[in-house]
Amino acid sequence: MDRTxxxxxxxxxxxxxxxxxxxxxxxxxxxxxxVVNGEPGVTPDTERRVQExxxxxxxxxxxxxxxxxxxxxxxxxxxxxDLADPFYGPLSRAVEEVARAHGALLINGSSAxxxxxEQELVLALCARRVDGLVVIPAGDDHRYLEPEIAAGVxxxxxxxxxxxxxxxxVLSDSFGGARDGVAHLIAGGHxxxxxxxxxxxxxxxxxxxxxxxxxxxxxxxPVDERWMSLGVTDPERVRRAAEEMLKGQEPVTAIFxxxxxxTVTVVRVLAELDRRVALVGFDDIELGDxxxxxxxxxxxxxxQLGRxxxxxxFRQLDGATLLPERIELPTRLIQRGSGELPPx
Amino acid sequence: MDRTxxxxxxxxxxxxxxxxxxxxxxxxxxxxxxVVNGEPGVTPDTERRVQExxxxxxxxxxxxxxxxxxxxxxxxxxxxxDLADPFYGPLSRAVEEVARAHGALLINGSSAxxxxxEQELVLALCARRVDGLVVIPAGDDHRYLEPEIAAGVxxxxxxxxxxxxxxxxVLSDSFGGARDGVAHLIAGGHxxxxxxxxxxxxxxxxxxxxxxxxxxxxxxxPVDERWMSLGVTDPERVRRAAEEMLKGQEPVTAIFxxxxxxTVTVVRVLAELDRRVALVGFDDIELGDxxxxxxxxxxxxxxQLGRxxxxxxFRQLDGATLLPERIELPTRLIQRGSGELPPx
DNA sequence: CTGAAAGCGCTTACAG
DNA sequence: CTGAAAGCGCTTACAG
Numbered sequence: 001m002d003r004t005x006x007x008x009x010x011x012x013x014x015x016x017x018x019x020x021x022x023x024x025x026x027x028x029x030x031x032x033x034x035v036v037n038g039e040p041g042v043t044p045d046t047e048r049r050v051q052e053x054x055x056x057x058x059x060x061x062x063x064x065x066x067x068x069x070x071x072x073x074x075x076x077x078x079x080x081x082d083l084a085d086p087f088y089g090p091l092s093r094a095v096e097e098v099a100r101a102h103g104a105l106l107i108n109g110s111s112a113x114x115x116x117x118e119q120e121l122v123l124a125l126c127a128r129r130v131d132g133l134v135v136i137p138a139g140d141d142h143r144y145l146e147p148e149i150a151a152g153v154x155x156x157x158x159x160x161x162x163x164x165x166x167x168x169x170v171l172s173d174s175f176g177g178a179r180d181g182v183a184h185l186i187a188g189g190h191x192x193x194x195x196x197x198x199x200x201x202x203x204x205x206x207x208x209x210x211x212x213x214x215x216x217x218x219x220x221x222p223v224d225e226r227w228m229s230l231g232v233t234d235p236e237r238v239r240r241a242a243e244e245m246l247k248g249q250e251p252v253t254a255i256f257x258x259x260x261x262x263t264v265t266v267v268r269v270l271a272e273l274d275r276r277v278a279l280v281g282f283d284d285i286e287l288g289d290x291x292x293x294x295x296x297x298x299x300x301x302x303x304q305l306g307r308x309x310x311x312x313x314f315r316q317l318d319g320a321t322l323l324p325e326r327i328e329l330p331t332r333l334i335q336r337g338s339g340e341l342p343p344x
Numbered sequence: 345m346d347r348t349x350x351x352x353x354x355x356x357x358x359x360x361x362x363x364x365x366x367x368x369x370x371x372x373x374x375x376x377x378x379v380v381n382g383e384p385g386v387t388p389d390t391e392r393r394v395q396e397x398x399x400x401x402x403x404x405x406x407x408x409x410x411x412x413x414x415x416x417x418x419x420x421x422x423x424x425x426d427l428a429d430p431f432y433g434p435l436s437r438a439v440e441e442v443a444r445a446h447g448a449l450l451i452n453g454s455s456a457x458x459x460x461x462e463q464e465l466v467l468a469l470c471a472r473r474v475d476g477l478v479v480i481p482a483g484d485d486h487r488y489l490e491p492e493i494a495a496g497v498x499x500x501x502x503x504x505x506x507x508x509x510x511x512x513x514v515l516s517d518s519f520g521g522a523r524d525g526v527a528h529l530i531a532g533g534h535x536x537x538x539x540x541x542x543x544x545x546x547x548x549x550x551x552x553x554x555x556x557x558x559x560x561x562x563x564x565x566p567v568d569e570r571w572m573s574l575g576v577t578d579p580e581r582v583r584r585a586a587e588e589m590l591k592g593q594e595p596v597t598a599i600f601x602x603x604x605x606x607t608v609t610v611v612r613v614l615a616e617l618d619r620r621v622a623l624v625g626f627d628d629i630e631l632g633d634x635x636x637x638x639x640x641x642x643x644x645x646x647x648q649l650g651r652x653x654x655x656x657x658f659r660q661l662d663g664a665t666l667l668p669e670r671i672e673l674p675t676r677l678i679q680r681g682s683g684e685l686p687p688x
Numbered sequence: 689c690t691g692a693a694a695g696c697g698c699t700t701a702c703a704g
Numbered sequence: 705c706t707g708a709a710a711g712c713g714c715t716t717a718c719a720g
Contacts, residue, residue: 015495017713028691033715041689058491063471064412065713069696073408075451075472083440084433084647086630093428096454105468107419108452110440124449127407128419147402151359264631271634286430287608287631290615303428361697372707377699385705409697413712 016057025053036061067129075105076132076154076313077125079118083110087260087283087302088136091158094306095134102314104131113202115139126153132313134158134306140201142167154316158309160203161326168316170309170327172300174204174282177331178211179218181280181298182256184333186219189343190254190278193227194245196238196266197258200230208258208282227252233261235268242269246277253343254278260285267295280339282331289336296339299332360401369397380405411473419449420476420498420657421469423462427454431604431627431646432480435502438650439478446658448475457546459483470497476657478502478650484545486511498660502653504547505670512660514653514671516644518548518626521675522555523562525624525642526600528677530563534598534622534687537571538589540582540610541602544574552602552626571596577605579612586613590621597687598622604629611639622685626675633680640683643676 018032025032027046034042035050042050053059067073078095080088096106107125111118118138122145125133132154140163149155149167157169185193195212198205209230216223229241242265245252255270255277257263263281270277281288281297288295308327316322333339362376369376371394378386379394386394397403411417422439424432440450451469455462462482466489469477476498484507493499493511501513529537539556542549553574560567573585586609589596599614599621601607607625614621625632625641632639652671660666677683 019713022691029713030691030715031689034690037715043689046689058495060467060491061471062412062473062713063468064408064417064473065696066715067696068406068408068412068698068713069715071696082437084437086430086433089428089430089433092452093426093454096427096452100453105472106452108436108440108450109444110437123404124407127404128449129406129408147404151402267631267634285631287611287629287635290611290635291631292636363697366707373697374699374707375705378706381699387705390705406697409712410699411712412697412714413699415712 015062016059017062018059020057021050021053021059024057025049072131073129074103075107075128075130076134076310077107077109077122077128077130078134079109079111079121079125080136081111081113081138083108085261086286090303091306094303095310098307098310098314102317111136111138113138113199115141119144123148131317132156134309134313135162136160137162139163154313156309156313156316158305166324168309168312168322168324168327170305170312170329171204172305172329173331174207175211175214177282177298177300177333178208178256178258179215180211180331180333181282181296181339182212182215183218184296184335184339185254185256185278185280186215186221188254188278188340191221191343192224192250192252192254193221194242194252194255195228195258196241196245196255196262197228197230198233198262205230205258208256212256230258233259233265235265238262238265239269242266246273252277254280254339254341257281259283263288263295263297267291275344276341277344278339278341280333284334291338293338293341294336296336297334299334301329304329359406360403361406362403364401365394365397365403368401369393416475417473418447419451419472419474420478420654421451421453421466421472421474422478423453423455423465423469424480425455425457425482427452429605430630434647435650438647439654442651442654442658446661455480455482457482457543459485463488467492475661476500478653478657479506480504481506483507498657500653500657500660502649510668512653512656512666512668512671514649514656514673515548516649516673517675518551519555519558521642521644521677522552522600522602522626523559524555524675524677525626525640525683526556526559527562528640528679528683529598529600529622529624530559530565532598532622532684532686535565536568536594536596536598536687537565538586538596538599539572539602540585540589540599540606541572541574542577542606549574549602552600556600574602577603577609579609582606582609583613586610590617596621598624598683598685601625603627607632607639607641611635619688620685621688622683624677624683628678635682637682637685638680640680641678643678645673648673 021032022029035047099106109121115138126148135157136159142162142165161169200206231237257266260283284297284299366373366376443450453465459482470492479501480503486506486509499511505513575581601610604627628641628643
């Protein structure tokens, strides 16, 4: 190998380039490019010489350079709240599968529910010139994305709509799902029903609360302010909220949990109780069917959410001129026991 | 919105470049570069003019071009088996956090436990010139990575070692963890203990089986071949395997489940049974403490696995000349009831 | 069938 | 303090 003194201190660690391959094979640069990209118009003999040089040098095309020239990076960005939240697992995988089918790589990052961090991450992805973005927004003002979208970055929001810009969004029917779940509890005879949800600035949390209120109102049940608690979903806060509604003279007899994180903690709190309290949770949870009682949930299809968003993204990229659309997926009530417990 | 005729057929959608900014501000290209990168040696007045031009044009630096020139992409690749598997959630997040602390983005992809797909993905990442790779390998021959590593791509394997190359690896003590878990069952009086694990070609599966055998041998218990079942971890296969060991004259009285996927299915099978069968699972599972009985597990720290690997990766990138190392993290037996059930 | 030249949008190395 | 030239490793547009 004569690669030692080739370049001074190495970029990309001294990798051979098409130029090196061309020199070794005794052909022009463009011929190497043709062979590497499988373009026609190279005689078998020339091709063989080039292939040999490629193998001997261990050449691998630098897609960074290719991207610069071609203008598309064949990569998309996925910004979500927390890579470790089980809700995003199937969603991420679905996005990845669609991306893969379109030959694109997935750049993944978490906003940690922080609008500034979301923006920082999104703009970093734009600076890398991802072809498109799938965003589960943390913030409520996405005007910072306008120049990017105008410049051609395909963008689809998932799970929550964009703020102050008009963009595609794919979401679950949070309002309807919560309303149905709460109506189910009411149908079971409950009147004092608690709602524990995420921070009210988060669209899904607000929508689910709205669904809760609608179901209560439909049934003519006045809502006590103490039955509703919105805030961060860490176990301590949720635990306090649940305990608060469960004590006193007139405790709630049922709880609607606003998402999977809340449900898990409420299940823990209820397990410690000496009386039975009904529970319906938004989002399905693993093993929820094997608890005693099984956890009744309003399930949403996270994979379908991701798939729909990613497919929409690639339709944008394929040049379809689409007007921004709002796609809402239905939820499904799964009865497993906890939501069918009668009032104490 | 005027998104209809938004794109012509342009590259990067007609974005302004540093050249455009320079022209508008009436300065040289290099001055724009200085301002954009916060380099010193620009008078306040010049800087202001450039900033105005940047704002007016909506300029955003193209990191693709920057990368080509600088030689480092400030991105790392993470290849795992399945983005949707809860085991990888905390691991991914830990890798992301370390990457973020080092100013790098994370490109994420699944191998679906297919060696060819792993290689394809890894090489695609190398073609994008990621600075480093964190790989949970699906295959057992990674010689294809040799030229990449020689060219300077930092590489750390996680959860399973690399095959046929000498590379850093961070893993949990699968052998010791499984041995301890099985020894715990034996200490509880069990002698007919089943082992259901992943495909034997997967390192962790083989190691855990070895741990099972070691514990049995230490206790002087001859192992019946029918007590061991290795294969894919889809629910159908695991269910059949469990049912097989649980029937007949001399059924197993306890099962050791080789990973979280297996545990979840075995829990389901045991829940349908009219007799109590003990269970210890490798990997912790959410809500495992709330089942009846609670699921005893050999827990590994997935986040720590990811964090350790990523930190090691960046130490490589920071130029430390490190010999390939094998870092093994301890596991922890968590008793919750299922592993303490006596033999029938 | 083949290749030299120009260019993608930046940074580097250098000169003023 | 400022900027023109060269170059990163490819592809595009063109000419032979």
